[in-house]
Amino acid sequence: MMKVKECMSNNVTCGSPDWTISEVAKLMMEEHIGCMPICDTSKKVVGLITDRDLVLRTIAVGKDPNTTPISEV
DSSP states (O other): OOOGGGTOOSSOOOBOTTSBHHHHHHHHHHHTOSEEEEEOTTOOEEEEEEHHHHIIIIITTTOOTTTOBGGGO
């Protein structure tokens, strides 16, 4: 049986609340991840964004992914 720690990563990719939706989506694609913690300047987690959030809370409601900050999602 596999343990969770065997498939976890210690090198976590974080986003910033002021990044655009497009920037976060591109990084998630490059890193092959479906969710990303959003951290402030002191690396404290202030939120979590998922690929589902990107679709349902941005694209589906007509927000511009190139100008909308992730903090609005």
